Amino acid sequence: MVNTNVFLEIGLNHYLVLSTVLFCLGMIGVLLRKNAIVMLMSIELMLNAVNISFIAFGKYNSNIDGQIMVFFVMTIAAAEAAVGLALAVSIFKRFKEVNIRFFEHLKG
Amino acid sequence: MTADAFLFWFLALSTVAGGVMVVSLTNPIYAALSLAFTMVSVAAVFVTLEAFFVAGVQLIVYAGAVMVLFVMVLMLFDLKHEVESFARGKVTGAIKLLAAGLLAGLLIGAILYSSSGELGSSAPQAAAQIDSTKTLGYRLFTQHIFAFEALGVLLLVIAVGVVALSRSKGGTHGKH
Numbered sequence: 001m002v003n004t005n006v007f008l009e010i011g012l013n014h015y016l017v018l019s020t021v022l023f024c025l026g027m028i029g030v031l032l033r034k035n036a037i038v039m040l041m042s043i044e045l046m047l048n049a050v051n052i053s054f055i056a057f058g059k060y061n062s063n064i065d066g067q068i069m070v071f072f073v074m075t076i077a078a079a080e081a082a083v084g085l086a087l088a089v090s091i092f093k094r095f096k097e098v099n100i101r102f103f104e105h106l107k108g
Numbered sequence: 109m110t111a112d113a114f115l116f117w118f119l120a121l122s123t124v125a126g127g128v129m130v131v132s133l134t135n136p137i138y139a140a141l142s143l144a145f146t147m148v149s150v151a152a153v154f155v156t157l158e159a160f161f162v163a164g165v166q167l168i169v170y171a172g173a174v175m176v177l178f179v180m181v182l183m184l185f186d187l188k189h190e191v192e193s194f195a196r197g198k199v200t201g202a203i204k205l206l207a208a209g210l211l212a213g214l215l216i217g218a219i220l221y222s223s224s225g226e227l228g229s230s231a232p233q234a235a236a237q238i239d240s241t242k243t244l245g246y247r248l249f250t251q252h253i254f255a256f257e258a259l260g261v262l263l264l265v266i267a268v269g270v271v272a273l274s275r276s277k278g279g280t281h282g283k284h
Contacts, residue, residue, distance in 0.1 A: 014120070016219045020215040022123060031208065032201060038139050045130060048150045064243050067159050067244055072259060075263065078173065079263060079266040082270050089184070
C-alpha cells in the first residue's frame with residue numbers, strides 16, 4: 001500500500017530527492033574529474049539541482065519568490081561559466097592542456 | 109499509473125542518467141552533450157512544476173547560451189584524448205565517492221524525516237498559478253528591483269573582466 005503510493009503520488013519529496021541526487025552527482029564530478037571544463041560542467045549540474053529544489057518549494061508553498069531566486073542563480077551561473085572558461089583558455093594558451101594540476105602554477 | 113507520475117519518473121531517470129554521463133564520460137564533447145541533455149530534462153521538470161517561464165529561460169540560457177560557450181571552448185582546445193581524466197589514487201577516490209554518497213543519504217534521510225509538516229504531498233490548486241508569469245515579472249520589477257539592477261552591474265563587470273582576461277597576451281603568464 002505504502003509502496004504504491006510512493007510510486008504513484010508525486011509530491012514535494014520526490015522533487016527534493018531528485019535534486020539531492022543531481023547535486024551529489026555534480027559533487028562527485030567536481031571531486032573526481034581533473035579536466036577543468038568538466039569540473040565547470042559539474043558545477044552547472046549542482047546549480048541546476050538547487051534550481052529544481054527552489055522551484056519545487058515555490059510551487060508547494062504557492063510562493064513565486066522561488067522562481068525569482070532561480071533567475072538570480074541562472075545569471076550567476078552564466079557569469080561563473082564565462083569567467084571559468086576564460087581562465088581555462090588562459091591556462092590552455094600557456095600549457096596546452098586544461099588539467100586541474102596546472103592551476104597550481106597560477107601566479108603573476 | 110497516472111500520467112504525471114509516469115512523466116516525473118521518466119524525467120527523473122533522464123536527468124539522473126544525463127548527470128551520470130556528464131561525470132563518467134572521458135571525452136569532454138560527449139560530457140557537454142550529456143550536459144545539454146540534462147539541461148533539457150531539467151527544463152521539462154520545471155514545466156511539470158508549472159514554472160513555464162523559468163523553463164523557457166532555462167532552455168534559452170542554459171541549453172542555448174552556456175552550452176554553446178562550453179562546446180566552442182572545447183572545440184577551440186581540440187581535446188580528443190584525455191590523459192588523466194580522473195583523479196589518481198583509488199583510496200582517495202573511494203573516500204570522495206563515500207563522502208558524496210554519505211551526503212546524499214544524509215539529505216534524503218532529512219527530507220524523508222521532516223516530510224510530515226504542513227508541506228504535504230498534495231499540490232496546491234492550479235488556479236492560483238495560472239497567471240504566474242505576470243506575477244513573476246511584477247514581483248521582479250517591484251520588490252526585487254535592487255537585486256535585479258545589481259545583477260546588471262555584475263554582468264557588465266563580468267563581461268569587461270572576461271574580455272580583458274582573454275585579451276592579455278600569454279594568458280596568466282604574460283612575460284617570462
